[in-house]
Amino acid sequence: MTTRHAPDPSARAVLLQATADGIATAAAELRTGRLVAFATETVYGLGALAEDDAAVAALYAAKGRPSFNPLILHVADLAAATRIARFSPTALRLAEAFWPGPLTLVAQAREGCGAALARAGLDTVALRVPDHPTARALLAAVGSPVAAPSANPSGKISPTTAEHVLGGLGDRIAAVLDAGPTPIGVESTIVFAPVDGPARLLRPGGVSLERLEAALGASLASDAPATDGPIAPGQLRSHYAPDARMRLAAARPEPREAWLGFGADPAGLGSRPRRNLSPTADLAEAAARLFADLHALDAETPSGGVIAVAQIPETGLGRAINDRLRRAAAPRD
Ligand code: TXA
Ligand code: MG
Numbered sequence: 603m604t605t606r607h608a609p610d611p612s613a614r615a616v617l618l619q620a621t622a623d624g625i626a627t628a629a630a631e632l633r634t635g636r637l638v639a640f641a642t643e644t645v646y647g648l649g650a651l652a653e654d655d656a657a658v659a660a661l662y663a664a665k666g667r668p669s670f671n672p673l674i675l676h677v678a679d680l681a682a683a684t685r686i687a688r689f690s691p692t693a694l695r696l697a698e699a700f701w702p703g704p705l706t707l708v709a710q711a712r713e714g715c716g717a718a719l720a721r722a723g724l725d726t727v728a729l730r731v732p733d734h735p736t737a738r739a740l741l742a743a744v745g746s747p748v749a750a751p752s753a754n755p756s757g758k759i760s761p762t763t764a765e766h767v768l769g770g771l772g773d774r775i776a777a778v779l780d781a782g783p784t785p786i787g788v789e790s791t792i793v794f795a796p797v798d799g800p801a802r803l804l805r806p807g808g809v810s811l812e813r814l815e816a817a818l819g820a821s822l823a824s825d826a827p828a829t830d831g832p833i834a835p836g837q838l839r840s841h842y843a844p845d846a847r848m849r850l851a852a853a854r855p856e857p858r859e860a861w862l863g864f865g866a867d868p869a870g871l872g873s874r875p876r877r878n879l880s881p882t883a884d885l886a887e888a889a890a891r892l893f894a895d896l897h898a899l900d901a902e903t904p905s906g907g908v909i910a911v912a913q914i915p916e917t918g919l920g921r922a923i924n925d926r927l928r929r930a931a932a933p934r935d
Contacts, residue, residue: 615639615772617764620736620781628779629743637661637774639753639767641781643734644704644789644808645893646761647676647750648775652717658749659719664774667756672722673749674706674730674790678741683707683729686715686747692818693795699817702733704786704808708794720749730790736781752789753778757843759900759930762787762893769897787890788922793822806921808889844900844909848931852910860903862895864888864912875902879912885919892923896930 618624620641628638632649635657639648648665650657652675662669677683680697687709689697696707711727721727732738741748752760753767753775761767764780772778791807793814803811803824815821846860854868855861861876865883877895879888899909911927914920 615768615775616777617768618777618779620739620779624779625736625739625743628740628777631776632657632740632744632748635660636776637664638777638779639761639764639771639775640737640740640750640779641734641764641784642676642732642737642750643784644732644786645784646753646764646767646778647674647737647748648753648767648771649676649740649748649750650720651744652720652747652749655719658717661749661751664771665751665754665756667751669719669722671751672724672728673720673751674728675717675720675747676730676732676737676741676750677747678738679731682747683731685712686717687711687727687729688797690795690797690801692801693793696793696795696801696814696817697731700809700813701731702738703731704733704790705814706730706790706792706805706807708792708804710797717747717749726794726796728792734781734784736779740779759844759896760789760893760926762890766893766897783890783894785890786886787892787894788919788926791922794825806925808919808922810918811921812918843930843932844896844903845905846900846903847906847908848927849908849910850927850931851913853913855910856908859908859910860899862899862909862911864914875899879914879923885915885917885923888914889919889923892926 618628631638632651635654637650639646650661693707693709706728708726708728754761754770762784764778767778786808789807791809792805793801794804795801803822863878879891914923
């Protein structure tokens, strides 16, 4: 088990099943300030009690995350969210349309709402009501907000299975609440909805831009795909990075490249490492497989190798997939 203040290199996370017992154990660990990864419908999150600054500090340390990067507070329902932040009519409309679900709303934090370290000292706060039954049961059992970034070391590929979490953070956290592969596979869509001023899309994700705009009956300005200066603190350009380099929108792989396909594969792929996100070109299937396929190809590609990736359409969930691929392909520090 991990200690409160420093990761213990000899520790190994306990794998908990998503049963009533497993959920109760996970909730008890969180309440005593330990770090527990858990399944959501998007990706696995690494949870810490949001109001426990020591737990949140341990979370930043475990991820190796720059501490200016604020976390999403996961809450059980809209009522809990509106106790923490002020919701504009637009924010309420989006919450009612998409919660529980893969949407994060950034809104003005209420005076005295706590969780200062999780919010990285900002006067705004990111909130999400997840839709996964395991996450919902866990939040109900904990009874207070759980700060949870994706459960990967900072800058690495996001986890969609408990095995991914153990591979990246297994020696730095108390437990993983395992509910199998996550169904959506890319992180939540993030919308900034201030009380004064228009809403803006900060990160494409599990709720497509088209669905957001249909719910709003209006178009939504977009700060994503992120340009060089981070808009949301922590929208680092190089992110989700595999060790291999990435070549995007490729028609076919070069002789020594691995291949990540979408739709029908080109002929003559031979015995190279390869995966196909969706042979039928289904974007929801591709999103669900994206990170698992990147993890697998990265492991199979020799060091210094390249993963060539097929073109993915920039519509619906394709926007979130392309955003993650562009970050995976971005130059590294
Ligand atoms: O699907 C998800 O959103 C997953 C699961 C676990 O819920 N979580 C997730 O968290 O992706 P994370 O920490 O990997 O990404 C959160 C993003 C970061 O880019 C962060 O900068 C942004 O949310 N964020 C958090 N608070 C913010 C704020 N007050 N203003 C703008 N962006 C914020
Ligand atoms: Mg992340």
